[in-house]
Structures are given as structure tokens and as C-alpha cells.
Amino acid sequence: MNLYIGNLxxxxxxxxxxxxxxxxxxxxxxxxxxxxxxGRKKVYAFVEMQDDTAGQLACDRLNESTLMGRNLVxxxxxxxxxxxxxxxxxxxx
Numbered sequence: 001m002n003l004y005i006g007n008l009x010x011x012x013x014x015x016x017x018x019x020x021x022x023x024x025x026x027x028x029x030x031x032x033x034x035x036x037x038x039g040r041k042k043v044y045a046f047v048e049m050q051d052d053t054a055g056q057l058a059c060d061r062l063n064e065s066t067l068m069g070r071n072l073v074x075x076x077x078x079x080x081x082x083x084x085x086x087x088x089x090x091x092x093x
Contacts (some may be wrong), residue, residue: 025054
């Protein structure tokens with residue numbers, strides 16, 4: 001299951017996200033994306049979990065939780081194709 005993680009701090013890194021999501025199952029990949037909009041950074045990520053059960057559990061537990069002072073938005077990625085695109089990706093793994 002591909003998950004979208006929004007409202008991330010610009011200080012977050014993929015290792016921290018991997019550790020956070022590994023509590024719920026095997027993480028296949030983490031893609032951290034940084035976009036610049038009107039001089040500001042927008043940071044979000046896609047996390048691919050090995051199975052849907054782990055992905056759903058991560059959504060249920062982490063959505064609206066706090067990480068680095070920000071309330072996370074965690075949901076199933078709406079467009080799996082976009083989640084796999086390499087452009088604008090800062091870190092993959």
C-alpha cells in the first residue's frame with residue numbers, strides 16, 4: 001500500500017520516516033519530496049508498505065499525530081502512479 005504523508009517539517013528525513021512507519025510493518029520504500037511554492041517549501045512523502053494491513057494500521061495510528069511539532073496527514077496515496085514518479089524526489093530508499 002502506498003501512503004501519502006503531508007504537513008511534514010522541512011527538517012524531516014527519510015530515515016526518521018522509515019523508523020516511524022516500521023512500527024506497523026515492513027516499509028518497502030520512502031520518497032521524500034520538497035517543492036518550492038512562492039519562496040516557501042512544501043514537504044511531503046510517499047511511504048510504500050509491504051501489505052495493506054500494515055498500511056491501514058499506519059494510517060489509523062499516525063494520521064493527525066504530531067511529528068517535529070507538526071500534525072501529520074497520513075492517507076492512502078490517491079494516485080499510485082504519482083507516488084512512483086522520481087521527479088522532485090529528494091531522497092529515496
